[in-house]
Amino acid sequence: MTEPTSARPGARHDIESRTAGLPAPMVDIAPTREEAAERASAAIAAAIAEGLSARGAAHLALTGGSGGRAIAHALPTALAEAGFPPQDLRGLHIWFGDERFVPAGDAERNDLFAAPLAEAGVPEENIHRLAGPEAAADVRLATEALERDLAVAGPVGGRFDAIHLGMGPDGHVCSLFPGHPVALTTGRDMAAVEDSPKPPPQRATLTFPALHRSRLVVLLAFGQDKRDAARAGLGSPDAALAPISCARGERTLWFLDDAADPRDR
Numbered sequence: 001m002t003e004p005t006s007a008r009p010g011a012r013h014d015i016e017s018r019t020a021g022l023p024a025p026m027v028d029i030a031p032t033r034e035e036a037a038e039r040a041s042a043a044i045a046a047a048i049a050e051g052l053s054a055r056g057a058a059h060l061a062l063t064g065g066s067g068g069r070a071i072a073h074a075l076p077t078a079l080a081e082a083g084f085p086p087q088d089l090r091g092l093h094i095w096f097g098d099e100r101f102v103p104a105g106d107a108e109r110n111d112l113f114a115a116p117l118a119e120a121g122v123p124e125e126n127i128h129r130l131a132g133p134e135a136a137a138d139v140r141l142a143t144e145a146l147e148r149d150l151a152v153a154g155p156v157g158g159r160f161d162a163i164h165l166g167m168g169p170d171g172h173v174c175s176l177f178p179g180h181p182v183a184l185t186t187g188r189d190m191a192a193v194e195d196s197p198k199p200p201p202q203r204a205t206l207t208f209p210a211l212h213r214s215r216l217v218v219l220l221a222f223g224q225d226k227r228d229a230a231r232a233g234l235g236s237p238d239a240a241l242a243p244i245s246c247a248r249g250e251r252t253l254w255f256l257d258d259a260a261d262p263r264d265r
């Protein structure tokens with residue numbers, strides 16, 4: 001059993017300086033949320049195509065919330081438009097940037113958003129799900145099991161082809177919440193959250209080191225209530241106050257609708 005997570009001294013500085021060494025997000029503002037989701041899906045589909053052709057497999061992490069729902073609808077179309085017949089999607093692996101520790105099939109689970117990809121041809125065994133309370137004794141053990149799966153079946157070198165992110169109005173990404181010690185986890189790619197400020201309280205999340213290694217990070221966010229968080233996300237990296245500001249990969253693309261545009265007007 002691992003000890004409760006508390007931030008290692010210097011972890012915040014390490015996360016922030018690593019972030020500062022990565023390119024800043026490129027921001028694309030679309031007139032509508034549907035258009036933003038289509039553009040984000042096209043970028044994810046291109047990253048999957050690159051992974052499949054260059055490495056024979058592609059690893060995508062999905063998100064939950066409004067962005068996760070929008071991508072679930074738009075991505076199968078983007079993959080079809082990119083010319084993938086269903087058999088080509090046998091090399092696509094689906095992970096989750098965060099997941100809620102609730103029973104399989106619960107409406108709160110983020111993995112429900114993988115269903116359209118399974119229908120499009122991704123094999124069920126390639127969908128890497130967090131065990132729920134009906135199958136794992138607690139969220140820590142469930143997270144550790146999924147972390148082992150990630151180490152064995154995940155991308156080489158821990159480099160996802162694409163991680164799709166949403167963003168809360170408080171600036172959280174995955175289940176990395178402002179002011180929460182789990183957000184400052186280093187030295188591992190996943191961490192358990194036992195007291196999330198947003199329900200449900202128990203979750204598993206990717207960590208900043210996993211995000212930083214990703215070949216592509218794609219953020220999709222909509223609505224006026226995301227505008228302040230978007231502004232903070234484009235400021236100096238601050239892992240404690242604005243986790244979104246440290247959510248960068250080798251390349252980071254933001255797709256916002258007009259209402260979430262943080263620029264002064």
Ligand SMILES: O=C1O[C@H](COP(=O)(O)O)[C@@H](O)[C@H](O)[C@H]1O
Binds near residue numbers: 063066068166168
């Ligand atoms: O709790 C979560 O929230 C964020 C953002 O959700 P939204 O509904 O405000 O768009 C989401 O990205 C994350 O995966 C989820 O678990």
